[in-house]
Amino acid sequence: MTALTVTTDRTKFLRLVLASDAVVTGGNGLLYLAAAAPVSSLLGPDAALPRGIGAFLLVYGAAVGLLASRRTISPAATRAVIALNIIWTLGSIAAVVTGALDLTTAGAVWAIAQALLVAVFAELQIVGLRKTRTT
Secondary structure, three states: OOOOOOOOOOOHHHHHHHHHHHHHHHHHHHHHHHOHHHHHHHHOOOOHHHHHHHHHHHHHHHHHHHHHHOOOOOHHHHHHHHHHHHHHHHHHHHHHHHOOOOOOHHHHHHHHHHHHHHHHHHHHHHHHHHHHOOO
């Protein structure tokens, strides 16, 4: 009979969630940059806003991707990603509720959908961070 060696990588789930967040965020950033005018027409704000958000999302997505690719994932950096995701979620909801960005109906729906997705990423990152702790 052959013995089976089992190794546990406690960061696997967190790494997957961070990488997924990076890909979605980067893709969204590329869309905003490449199609700022049509995005603006659909969502409401002037094209300068999608361009600015797109640039931010590309940099942020690259940073989250870098974090996911590190040999050791920093808990402090992960908490910063979680905090920024929560801030993004709350800011998106506030933009819809206050009408501050003059969003179209499609823009309001998009902002809430994004907020929900980002909130899910934050929650999954919290779960992943907890899984990395030794018991």
